[in-house]
Amino acid sequence: MGPQKRSTCAVSRKAFLGLSGVVAGGFAAGWFGVELVEYMGSGPETPWRSLTEDEAKEFDRLAEELIPADEFAPGAHDAKVVRFIDWQMAPGKPYEKDLEIYRKFLALTKGMGAAEVEKKFPDFFATLLRHVRQGYYAHPVHGGNFAYASYRLVGLPGPTVTGRNVPGRENHL
Amino acid sequence: MIRETTDAVVVGAGAGGGCAAKVLACAGIKTLLLERGEWAKTDVNGEADLSSQRMPLLVQGPGRLGTRTQKCHAYDNGRWGVVVPWNAACVGSGTVTYGAMAWRFMEVDFHLKSHYGEIPDSSLEDWPISYDELEPYYYQAECEVGVAGDNTGNPFAAPRKQPFPMPAFALDPESQLMWDVTKKMGLHPFHCSFLRNSVPHNGRPACIHQHFCVGFQCPIDAKNGTQNTVIPVALKSGNCELRVRAMVTELLVDDQGRLHGVKYVDENDVVHLVESKIVVLAAGSNETARLLLVSKSKLFPNGAGNNHDVVGRNITGHAYVDANGFLDRDIHTDAGPGTGTAIWDYEHDNEGFALGGMLHTDFRYTPFQLSGRRNTSVPAWGRAHKEFMRQNYKRFFRICGPIQQVPRWENRLVLNPKQKDYWGLPFLAFEGREHENDFKNRIFLANKAREIAEKCGAKDIQCGWGGPKDRPGGSGGGGQHQSGSCRMGTDPKKSVTDKWCRVWDFPNLFLADCSVHVNNGGMNPVLTGMALAFRTAKHIVDNRKEVGM
Numbered sequence: 076m077g078p079q080k081r082s083t084c085a086v087s088r089k090a091f092l093g094l095s096g097v098v099a100g101g102f103a104a105g106w107f108g109v110e111l112v113e114y115m116g117s118g119p120e121t122p123w124r125s126l127t128e129d130e131a132k133e134f135d136r137l138a139e140e141l142i143p144a145d146e147f148a149p150g151a152h153d154a155k156v157v158r159f160i161d162w163q164m165a166p167g168k169p170y171e172k173d174l175e176i177y178r179k180f181l182a183l184t185k186g187m188g189a190a191e192v193e194k195k196f197p198d199f200f201a202t203l204l205r206h207v208r209q210g211y212y213a214h215p216v217h218g219g220n221f222a223y224a225s226y227r228l229v230g231l232p233g234p235t236v237t238g239r240n241v242p243g244r245e246n247h248l
Numbered sequence: 249m250i251r252e253t254t255d256a257v258v259v260g261a262g263a264g265g266g267c268a269a270k271v272l273a274c275a276g277i278k279t280l281l282l283e284r285g286e287w288a289k290t291d292v293n294g295e296a297d298l299s300s301q302r303m304p305l306l307v308q309g310p311g312r313l314g315t316r317t318q319k320c321h322a323y324d325n326g327r328w329g330v331v332v333p334w335n336a337a338c339v340g341s342g343t344v345t346y347g348a349m350a351w352r353f354m355e356v357d358f359h360l361k362s363h364y365g366e367i368p369d370s371s372l373e374d375w376p377i378s379y380d381e382l383e384p385y386y387y388q389a390e391c392e393v394g395v396a397g398d399n400t401g402n403p404f405a406a407p408r409k410q411p412f413p414m415p416a417f418a419l420d421p422e423s424q425l426m427w428d429v430t431k432k433m434g435l436h437p438f439h440c441s442f443l444r445n446s447v448p449h450n451g452r453p454a455c456i457h458q459h460f461c462v463g464f465q466c467p468i469d470a471k472n473g474t475q476n477t478v479i480p481v482a483l484k485s486g487n488c489e490l491r492v493r494a495m496v497t498e499l500l501v502d503d504q505g506r507l508h509g510v511k512y513v514d515e516n517d518v519v520h521l522v523e524s525k526i527v528v529l530a531a532g533s534n535e536t537a538r539l540l541l542v543s544k545s546k547l548f549p550n551g552a553g554n555n556h557d558v559v560g561r562n563i564t565g566h567a568y569v570d571a572n573g574f575l576d577r578d579i580h581t582d583a584g585p586g587t588g589t590a591i592w593d594y595e596h597d598n599e600g601f602a603l604g605g606m607l608h609t610d611f612r613y614t615p616f617q618l619s620g621r622r623n624t625s626v627p628a629w630g631r632a633h634k635e636f637m638r639q640n641y642k643r644f645f646r647i648c649g650p651i652q653q654v655p656r657w658e659n660r661l662v663l664n665p666k667q668k669d670y671w672g673l674p675f676l677a678f679e680g681r682e683h684e685n686d687f688k689n690r691i692f693l694a695n696k697a698r699e700i701a702e703k704c705g706a707k708d709i710q711c712g713w714g715g716p717k718d719r720p721g722g723s724g725g726g727g728q729h730q731s732g733s734c735r736m737g738t739d740p741k742k743s744v745t746d747k748w749c750r751v752w753d754f755p756n757l758f759l760a761d762c763s764v765h766v767n768n769g770g771m772n773p774v775l776t777g778m779a780l781a782f783r784t785a786k787h788i789v790d791n792r793k794e795v796g797m
């Protein structure tokens with residue numbers, strides 16, 4: 076199982092409200108820290124929810140080429156973009172039907188660079204790029220953007236307040 | 249089957265329905281508020297951008313596109329397709345997640361036909377009421393739901409009798425830039441007004457300036473929707489019962505043409521027949537029209553109130569235009585959510601076409617949104633694209649705004665004869681196309697947006713013209729700003745309701761949502777829908793006897 080948003084929302088909210096007088100219009104660093112830990116979690120990703128080990132590796136390789144690590148922020152691999160797509164293609168999930176496409180093409184792209192994939196399989200490449208961008212730049216709750224890699228890249232001060240309803244509710248996004 | 253009775257049924261706990269239920273219940277009328285969705289929860293919806301209403305790529309939350317809340321199909325160039333239900337299905341509906349821009353329409357917006365004369369191929373009409381008649385109800389909405397604003401500097405705004413209940417928000421740097429530049433251009437920048445708390449209001453806190461606001465439920469309840477304002481007041485009165493996951497499927501009209509209640513299906517698929525003295529439909533422009541259309545009876549074989557074939561016609565929404573570019577320095581700070589300056593200089597009386605629209609700075613983009621907006625010289629992926637993202641996220645500059653569309657008789661919602669939803673009701677379909685005037689309007693306004701963006705120093709500007717031409721009512725008629733499907737008027741052959749939003753031919757059937765708008769303004773519509781709902785509900789209370797209570 077991948078790490079999940081855990082159940083300290085209520086505590087966090089209290090912590091936040093305690094600070095809110097001080098930080099009106101801004102963000103408390105402590106707050107950022109609390110939430111960040113929430114999404115980092117720990118432990119291995121396997122077993123994958125939709126991809127095979129092989130497919131996950133191939134996706135991961137291509138994704139890292141599309142969004143590589145650099146001196147400023149992790150790349151797609153460390154941001155766990157593959158986990159995003161794996162989660163979203165699991166049974167009943169919104170991209171379930173794209174699994175077929177990945178199954179077909181990830182078997183064909185072995186050894187190719189991204190540019191070659193783009194040239195040979197433009198439709199597949201468009202889907203791949205769209206999903207990799209989603210996995211890297213969208214909120215960690217969807218499975219990728221591990222530890223807010225992209226938010227840190229662009230200078231967004233991390234998560235703000237999340238949750239004020241029932242603590243412990245399983246995130247199902 | 250369960251039979252029950254009440255005094256008033258309000259269908260839909262959205263913007264208009266929440267306001268109407270509050271007025272009825274607080275006047276001692278036993279009110280049943282039926283909502284097909286449920287309470288939205290920030291824990292579920294949180295900051296998940298791909299399932300927010302800003303960018304519902306994964307799922308639509310709140311008010312998910314499940315079989316029970318599925319909305320409609322669009323007719324577009326002969327193809328049927330699912331329309332994403334941009335307005336939510338939950339308590340509060342779009343008011344939970346909206347951008348909360350709160351405008352009163354301009355005075356002229358209530359009599360466009362008198363102002364512009366007959367426009368060929370249009371169904372432009374004057375409203376049966378003037379701005380002055382609605383003014384006190386605008387103020388009621390601004391106080392009871394809660395609006396922050398400041399019209400100083402906007403000479404085009406309709407006169408106010410009272411100041412805004414809350415002061416305007418301070419400008420973010422992007423809005424300050426637009427303000428300074430447009431001022432220098434001789435235009436009239438002013439503060440956007442919002443259904444958001446700039447100071448604590450009615451027991452809820454002030455906004456803490458998250459990055460993102462539009463599309464997301466506010467985690468601290470500083471954004472004012474009906475779900476955290478008027479609906480709780482209605483419930484507290486002891487006279488209003490709210491039932492969620494309650495899908496109204498029909499108006500009960502007998503063979504004599506009398507309306508005596510509604511039929512709804514609860515979450516366990518049990519059918520309820522609710523006898524009620526009056527019925528207030530507030531299901532949103534699309535669904536209100538659909539409920540009237542599907543409610544066929546002996547005297548109304550084409551649907552309730554539809555003997556003149558007007559229900560579903562004249563739909564409008566808003567086509568949006570925009571100009572997007574990049575500054576040579578960071579402009580965004582850590583405080584969101586952006587958007588603060590607006591101009592109404594181009595709302596009316598432009599050269600060469602009728603009507604016009606508004607321009608304003610926009611809500612802060614999410615990183616994913618920006619990832620698709622690269623500068624044309626930047627590769628779409630790889631190190632260079634990532635570097636582009638790093639350097640430009642805080643430099644992105646964007647101005648956008650809606651145009652006021654010209655309503656057309658032919659732009660309408662019809663029942664889809666081929667497909668039925670979970671409830672056995674036909675889906676809606678859209679027919680029609682955009683008026684020629686809208687196209688001119690869009691090009692004009694987009695060029696103005698570009699001009700301002702250029703003067704603000706933005707480079708690599710790309711303009712959006714507001715989508716394909718062949719879609720009625722902007723985003724396919726099913727968009728966030730859907731309105732007009734049951735317009736109010738003075739002539740039963742050309743309108744669905746009278747000036748009190750009472751459906752012609754029924755003494756006890758009222759509409760309290762944006763469906764009654766005769767035109768949709770060149771600005772977001774919700775405050776007008778709320779004001780009308782307050783006014784209609786007060787009329788019902790003041791005329792209990794005449795309407796059958």
Ligand SMILES: Cc1cc2nc3c(=O)[nH]c(=O)nc-3n(C[C@H](O)[C@H](O)[C@H](O)COP(=O)(O)OP(=O)(O)OC[C@H]3O[C@@H](n4cnc5c(N)ncnc54)[C@H](O)[C@@H]3O)c2cc1C
Nearest residue numbers: 260262263264284341342346347348349496761762772774
């Ligand atoms: C992301 C987003 C941003 C927006 N931003 C703005 C903004 O900044 N400013 C602005 O003015 N407007 C904005 N809007 C639009 C605004 O929310 C709508 O104009 C407004 O909600 C329409 O009000 P209404 O009363 O007509 O219908 P709604 O508020 O949609 O209410 C209809 C309700 O009826 C329920 N319903 C429908 N059919 C049935 C049925 N058969 N049985 C039971 N219940 C039913 C629905 O679930 C819904 O809750 C935004 C909308 C969205 C989604």
Ligand code: SF4
Nearest residue numbers: 455456458461466471
């Ligand atoms: S910007 Fe303000 S009103 Fe909007 S979600 Fe954040 S705190 Fe709430």
